[in-house]
Amino acid sequence: MKSNRTAATRAKILDALRSNTAPFADATPRPDAYLPVTRVEGDLLERFTTELEKLTGKVHVLPDSESAIQCVIDILGEDKSALVWDDLPLPGLNEALIARGITPIMPNLRGDSRSDVLNQIEPVRVGITGADAALASTGTLALVTRTGHGRLVSLLPRVHVALLPRNRLYPNLESWLAEAGRAAMLETHNTVLITGPSRTSDIEMQTILGVHGPAQVHVVVF
Amino acid sequence: MIHTPVHTNTANHFVESATIAISDITLQTALDRGTTRGVNGRIAGMAETTDAKALRAQARAARLRALHNLPDLLERLETKLTEKGVTVLWAADAAECNQLVIDIARENHVRKIAKGKSMATEETQLNHALEAAGLEVIETDLGEFIVQIAGEMPSHIVFPILHKTREQVSDLFVDKLHMPPSDDPATLTAAARVYMRDQFISADMGITGANFAIAETGTLAVVSNEGNNRLCSSLPRVHVAVVGIEKVIETVEDFGVLVQLLTRSATGQKLTSYTHLIGGPALPGDPDGPEHVYVILLDNGRARIHSTEYAESLACIRCGACLNICPVYQNVGGHAYGWVYPGPIGAIVTPLLGGIHNAAPLPHASSLCGACKAACPVDIDIPDMLLKLRGDLVAEGDTSAQVTVGIKGWAVAMGSPALYELSGRAAALVTNAIKGGDGQLHRLPALLGHWTQNRDFPPFAPKSFRQTWREKNLTPQPPLRNHSEGESNSPAVSTERDEVKL
Amino acid sequence: MTIDIPRPSPKGKKVSLFVTCIVDMIYPNTGMAAVEVLERLGLTVDFPTDQTCCGQMGFNAGYRADAKTVAKQFMRAFRDSEVIVAPSGSCVSMVRHFYPELFADDPDWRAEMERIVGNTWELTEFLVDGLGVTDMGIQLEQPLTVALHDACHGLRMLELGTQPRALLEHVGNLQIVDLPGANQCCGFGGLFAVKMPEVSGAMLGDKIKNIDAVAADVIVTGDASCLTQINGGLSRNRSARRVVHIAEVLAGRVSHDSHASTHEHR
Numbered sequence: 001m002k003s004n005r006t007a008a009t010r011a012k013i014l015d016a017l018r019s020n021t022a023p024f025a026d027a028t029p030r031p032d033a034y035l036p037v038t039r040v041e042g043d044l045l046e047r048f049t050t051e052l053e054k055l056t057g058k059v060h061v062l063p064d065s066e067s068a069i070q071c072v073i074d075i076l077g078e079d080k081s082a083l084v085w086d087d088l089p090l091p092g093l094n095e096a097l098i099a100r101g102i103t104p105i106m107p108n109l110r111g112d113s114r115s116d117v118l119n120q121i122e123p124v125r126v127g128i129t130g131a132d133a134a135l136a137s138t139g140t141l142a143l144v145t146r147t148g149h150g151r152l153v154s155l156l157p158r159v160h161v162a163l164l165p166r167n168r169l170y171p172n173l174e175s176w177l178a179e180a181g182r183a184a185m186l187e188t189h190n191t192v193l194i195t196g197p198s199r200t201s202d203i204e205m206q207t208i209l210g211v212h213g214p215a216q217v218h219v220v221v222f
Numbered sequence: 223m224i225h226t227p228v229h230t231n232t233a234n235h236f237v238e239s240a241t242i243a244i245s246d247i248t249l250q251t252a253l254d255r256g257t258t259r260g261v262n263g264r265i266a267g268m269a270e271t272t273d274a275k276a277l278r279a280q281a282r283a284a285r286l287r288a289l290h291n292l293p294d295l296l297e298r299l300e301t302k303l304t305e306k307g308v309t310v311l312w313a314a315d316a317a318e319c320n321q322l323v324i325d326i327a328r329e330n331h332v333r334k335i336a337k338g339k340s341m342a343t344e345e346t347q348l349n350h351a352l353e354a355a356g357l358e359v360i361e362t363d364l365g366e367f368i369v370q371i372a373g374e375m376p377s378h379i380v381f382p383i384l385h386k387t388r389e390q391v392s393d394l395f396v397d398k399l400h401m402p403p404s405d406d407p408a409t410l411t412a413a414a415r416v417y418m419r420d421q422f423i424s425a426d427m428g429i430t431g432a433n434f435a436i437a438e439t440g441t442l443a444v445v446s447n448e449g450n451n452r453l454c455s456s457l458p459r460v461h462v463a464v465v466g467i468e469k470v471i472e473t474v475e476d477f478g479v480l481v482q483l484l485t486r487s488a489t490g491q492k493l494t495s496y497t498h499l500i501g502g503p504a505l506p507g508d509p510d511g512p513e514h515v516y517v518i519l520l521d522n523g524r525a526r527i528h529s530t531e532y533a534e535s536l537a538c539i540r541c542g543a544c545l546n547i548c549p550v551y552q553n554v555g556g557h558a559y560g561w562v563y564p565g566p567i568g569a570i571v572t573p574l575l576g577g578i579h580n581a582a583p584l585p586h587a588s589s590l591c592g593a594c595k596a597a598c599p600v601d602i603d604i605p606d607m608l609l610k611l612r613g614d615l616v617a618e619g620d621t622s623a624q625v626t627v628g629i630k631g632w633a634v635a636m637g638s639p640a641l642y643e644l645s646g647r648a649a650a651l652v653t654n655a656i657k658g659g660d661g662q663l664h665r666l667p668a669l670l671g672h673w674t675q676n677r678d679f680p681p682f683a684p685k686s687f688r689q690t691w692r693e694k695n696l697t698p699q700p701p702l703r704n705h706s707e708g709e710s711n712s713p714a715v716s717t718e719r720d721e722v723k724l
Numbered sequence: 725m726t727i728d729i730p731r732p733s734p735k736g737k738k739v740s741l742f743v744t745c746i747v748d749m750i751y752p753n754t755g756m757a758a759v760e761v762l763e764r765l766g767l768t769v770d771f772p773t774d775q776t777c778c779g780q781m782g783f784n785a786g787y788r789a790d791a792k793t794v795a796k797q798f799m800r801a802f803r804d805s806e807v808i809v810a811p812s813g814s815c816v817s818m819v820r821h822f823y824p825e826l827f828a829d830d831p832d833w834r835a836e837m838e839r840i841v842g843n844t845w846e847l848t849e850f851l852v853d854g855l856g857v858t859d860m861g862i863q864l865e866q867p868l869t870v871a872l873h874d875a876c877h878g879l880r881m882l883e884l885g886t887q888p889r890a891l892l893e894h895v896g897n898l899q900i901v902d903l904p905g906a907n908q909c910c911g912f913g914g915l916f917a918v919k920m921p922e923v924s925g926a927m928l929g930d931k932i933k934n935i936d937a938v939a940a941d942v943i944v945t946g947d948a949s950c951l952t953q954i955n956g957g958l959s960r961n962r963s964a965r966r967v968v969h970i971a972e973v974l975a976g977r978v979s980h981d982s983h984a985s986t987h988e989h990r
Contacts, residue, residue: 122419212418
C-alpha cells in the first residue's frame, strides 16, 4: 500500500489548517533552557533505588561481575530456562547459567508465523536484559531495541531482571533525552522506558501488579 | 467473538441520565472512590516537582506552539516517519479512518486484532466497523476489555471502568469468560491476563493510539501501566497507530515536560510503568517487532476546530484531571455526558466534534467553578469555552423560551436603575407575602420552582440596601428614572431619560 | 481572556461601593457591614445609586448582548468613581475577566472599560492587597469558631485564597477550623442551579455533608450567591447551621446564633 493513496485527504487537511490564521501566534517561544520536572541532589544510585523500590522494584547493588552473576542465579531459583538478550553487559552470565542447567533462550520473532515461537517462550518465568540507562528521579530503565536487544525479554515473562552497569545512571528524564534519548529516537525504531512493574488499577482502583507485563522488576547494579 | 454495538450520541439526554446517576448508590460509591484517588494522586504528583506553576506554563507553551505550527509539524512528522519505513496515511473522518484500518487488515491477511486503549478509535467506533468487516478485535487494556465485553462505552478517559464495582466485573467474567465468580480484583485480573495472552499470541495485527507524536524525531509516544500497548505494538506482524492530528508536538524537550505532566496529572505517577517510543517497523537487526507500521493521522473535525475560537481545546493531553476534580462529574459520572469524552473537557469537545445541537445541555452542565482549569496541566480555559458555547447556543436559538423571556426581562430591568428598583420592591412584596413560617420560601413558580425543588430561598428584604443607605445618609430620594438602552453610545455622556414615578 | 490592564494602587482614593444586586435586595445587612468595614478604616464610602447588576447572570447564560446592556449600566453608574469595591468575588470576576471580552471591539467603551476594570476590587482583596490591612481591630464579644467556604470565582479567578483567612486570623476571640472540601463548589452556578437542579442539588448535598462534619459555630464565605445556595439547603434540611458573609464577621456583627444574614433575623 502506498502513502499517496490518501494524498487527496492529506491535501484537504493541510489546506484547511493553512487556510486560516494560525492560532496562538502569541504563544511563549521555545525557551533556551527548559525547567526540568525534577532535580536530583545527592547520589544518583541512592535516588534511583528509592524511587524504584517505592514501586516494589528491587535494586541489588553488587561489587563485581561474579557477585552480579550469583545474584541473577539466585533470582532464577529452580527455573530451567530464561529469556535473555543476545548481548548482555555481563560477560560470563550465559556460561554460568548453562553450567547450572539453565537454558538461556534468545527469542527471535520476525517474519509472518509468530504464534509458534510465542507459545514456546510464553511459559518462561524470567527475562534478563541489560539497560541502556537508568533515570534516577523516576526510577526508570531505558531499553533501546536493536541488534541483540529485543523487546520480548522485558515484556513477556513474569519477572524482569535488568543488568545495569553503574556508569549508565542519569539524574532525570530530561538529561537522558538530551544526552542519549534523542539519538536513540533518531537512530533506532523502538525504545521503552520502564518504571516499575506492569500494573493496573482498573477494578475499584485497587493496584494489581503483572497484568500484562512483568509483575516483578529486579535491577542488578554492578 | 465479541459484537460491539453502535454507540449513539445521547448528550442531549444529559439531565435525565445525570438524575438517574445521582440516585445510583453503587455508582456514587465508585465515583467517590475513583475521583478522590485521582485528585489526591495529582495533587501529590504535582507537588513533588521543581515548580508546578512554571512547569504548567512551559507545558502549555509547548502545546500552543505546536498548534500554531500544526500543518508544518505534521509534514515534518510524516517525513521523519516515512524515512523510517512507516506508512503514513491521512483520514478526514471516522468512516475514512475505519476503512483504512480494514484495508490494511485485508492487505496483510489479518484475521485477529489486539487493540490498545485509544480515545480516537472510540470516536470513530472502530471496533464496530472492524467486526462488521468480519475481523475479530479484542481490547487489551483491562478496563477497555471489560467495557467491550459489557457492550458499554468507557466512563472516564483514564479509568474506563471507574463506574463499575468488582461484583459487576465478576458477573461479567462469569458470563463471558466462563470463570468461577470472584470478588478479588487480583483473581479477576489474573484471569484476564491468561485470556488475553492467548489473544495476543494469535493476533496478526495490533492497534494503538498515541499520546504524543514528536515531529523532530518522528516518534510516537504511548504511555501505559499494563504493558498491553507494548504487546500490541511488538508481537503482531502489523502495527497500526491511530493518531489525532492535534497530538503532534515539536521537540524531544517538549515531550520531556508534557509526558511527565500527563502522568502526574492523570494518576500522580512520575512516569507510567511503560513509556513506549515507537519510530517504525523492526530494523533488519532487531530480534523482534512488527514488519509493518502504519500511522493514520485522523482529522475528524480537528482542523475545523483549529480555525475557531475553540482551538485551545486541541491542547488537551487527555489526562482526565478535569474529570476527577469536577463536582459535576463527581456526581454524575462519565456516561451521562452521552459520548466518548466526558467531564468538563467532554462538555466542550462533544459539542465541537458532534455538533452543538446534539449536545446542547453539555455547555450548561457546569457551575463554572473553574476547578477544571486550575487542575489542567496545560491550563486550558475550560470555563471560558463553556461560556462561549453557551453564547453560540443563544446565537443559534437553541435555548428554552422560558429562559430567553426571563433573561430579556432581566436585562431590561437591570439596564435601568428605576426598573431595577421597582422590580426589587415588587419581589420584596411578593416574597414576603408567600414566605413560610420559618421565613423561607419553599415553593417558587415557573423555572424558579426548580430551585425550591431541593432548596429554600430567602425572601427579598422589605427594605433594600439602597433604601437604607438613602435614609442613613439623608440623601433625598431621587426621582426614579427609566433609561432606555441604546441611546447612549458613550459612558461619559449622560442622555435624556424618561422619568417614572413609583 | 486575559489582557494586561494596569491596576493602580487604591490608596488614598475615593471608594465607591458596588453592593451587588443580591446583597442590595436580599442581604442589605451584608452591604451595611461592608460599609462599616470600610468606614472603620477612615475611608469615605460613596454609593452611586444608579448601580444595578454586573450582568453576570445573562453572560453566564450565553446572552452576551443582554449582558452587555447591563454592563454598560454598571459603567455609567460608576463613571465618576475612582475605586469600586464589592463584597463579591463573583461579580468582581465578571467585571475584571469578562468586561474585557465584552468590550474588546467596542472603541466607544474600551477606554472606560479598562479604567473600571483596573480599579474594581473585591472587599477582602481591597483590604489586604490594596491597602495592606489584615487587622481590622475587631474583637468578638464571645468566642466563636468559624470555617471558611472558598467561593469559586474569588478563589480561582481573583486568587483570593489567603486574603480572607488573613483577615479572619486577626479577629479577636475567633478561631478558624478547616472545612473539608472548602474549595469545592456549592453547586450554585447562577442559572445552572435552576437549569439542572438535580446536579446542583447533589453538589449542595456534598457541601452540606462537609459542613455537618466540621465543628464550627458558623460557616463564613465571601459571596452572597453561595450563601443563598448553602443556606437554602441547610434550611431545607432543618439544620441549625448557617453561612454568613465575611463582611459581617469583619464588622464584628457575628455571633453564635448568627443565622442566615437575612433581614428578618435582625
